Amino acid sequence: MTLNERAIGGLLALACGDALANGVEFSPRGSADIKDMNSTRRYLPVGQWSDDTGLALCLGESLVANKGFDAADQMRRYEGFYDRQEGWPSELALAPGNTLGAALKKFKHTDEPFAGSTHPLAAGNGGLMRLLPAVLAADPDLELIRLWARESTRTTHGAEECLEASELLAMIIHHLLRGEPKNQALEAGKDEAWKSKKITTLAQGDYLQKTDALIKAKSYVVDTLEAALWCFGTTDSLEAALLAAANLGDDCDTVAAITGQLAGCHYGLKAIPADWLNVLVEKDRIVQLARSLIDLTPDTTANPEG
Template identity: 25%
Template sequence: MQQQITGAFYGIAIGDALGVPVEFKTRSYLSENPIAALTGYGCWNQPAGTFSDDSSLTFCTAESLLTGYDIVAMAQTFVRWAQQGYWGAHNEVFDIGHTTRRALQRVATGTSPDISGGFEEFENGNGALMRMMPVAFFLIKENDIHRRYLLVKEISGITHQHFRSVLGCFIYVEFLRALLSSGNLQEAYQQMQRTINAYVNTQSFNPAEIKIYERVLLQNIATLREQQIYSSGYVVHTLESSLWCLLNTSDYRTCVLRAVNLGGDTDTTGAVAGAAAGLHYGIDNIASEWIQQVAKSTEIGQLANRFMAAINTTSTQ
């Protein structure tokens, strides 16, 4: 599992960093000026290899899980990032989503993380989905799907409490768990569909909300054409585009470059796809120059090692 954890940790940071300079660029622009390497400056004026809030909050999530699960401690780690740049690529915050910012301001002023997250329909950006990768590893030994769902719901809810965001996070976590036990992408995807659909049928969730994920849960997202895939910051779009990129490529590099060159919310699509691709293909499939170039490269490797040790000794019990 060390290959998968280290691959996922570097995978998210590199996918994120590839997308940072071209965030908000259109697909047509990137089709003419495709990203093929880690580049610098661009829209955020950051040096090459700089990752964004996507990876920072993922690493904060992983670090808070090192000593077991504590939602208050996790939320406080997020506040430390927002206020002090903790786990920032260069120890500062240059990008933060509106819903996440508002939620962490609430936590910082004493609101419980149980009720801090945005719960309105318009607060369904991808700010919780982007940081879920460590949760999948943490839950690898938890066999009770309802407990897995409740934990994902709580972690998402620090910033994003709406059911649509929670379900998107849950689908992604279950897909990553399936990837850990199956070396075949399509098999893991189908396993996730069976698991989620069976669980959803036992719950009294809003059917209209479930239907929003129909392309992921009931169809095969991989068979859609690129023109049918959207890459905005909306949680549904990020989940769909990330899965589509992973299922339609056969190595880490091609996956993350496909994700970033979709345009739109390039850093988060790159991050979410990159975490999954890094997990699936392992660290040895990621170019060594990218590993060396990404910000905080040594610290990321150390965190991955500490996280691997921690999940071998702790569980969700």
């Protein structure tokens, strides 16, 4: 399988996971039975992704346009997405989560792009859901991947657990893009000296022994990452992984989007069900962005703040 097939698969599966689950976001577990794109109670059309994918596209398109990392440009694109529906193919306006919204408000008033709250109680999952483009743009430089994983998160989510969660996910994705076996890739951060004890536990892979009753699909960054890793690690196909995520309830669309990043980079483009891709909104835009990110030779001399 080629790197392009894995990269395109990862970005498309992110969008598919989001589109599968956004109609039942924050529903109690067991209240929905998601089997395909037509299963959910919808406020968006079938195949339409939400801001999980929208912000990933904003991040990716910023990286391509600037040939590298420009935090201020990323924040302007996030602001445009929410305030003016730029890059959002729907008439329904979306509102950011509390932590992300506070960061955008701070950016508007200060022009400081690294505006994410560093408070431990503001450790939401908004950095994880949009992460993949930063990994693809920095690939194959693992040091740069880890840096951009943290910096692309820090714009809106500055808590240390958020930064480490993104760094761990980025490391795992890097190994999946290399074609390493799933169990080997999931051990990518096992020997790292993480500051967070909870991230250390995640990196050890203890979640693989848990039943679904012990998995929380909450917006707290550690819960979200554990749920996505569990969905990916305990299933044997892309479809099974994304459906497991979509049926967890709570913040299931974000869990499914993150699961899609993992599963898509592992199983590749051809593993995504054709009937999902047939209805996925702006599929061609997503495919072209993935290709552009992989082809990018980053300019690492530029000021990352923009």
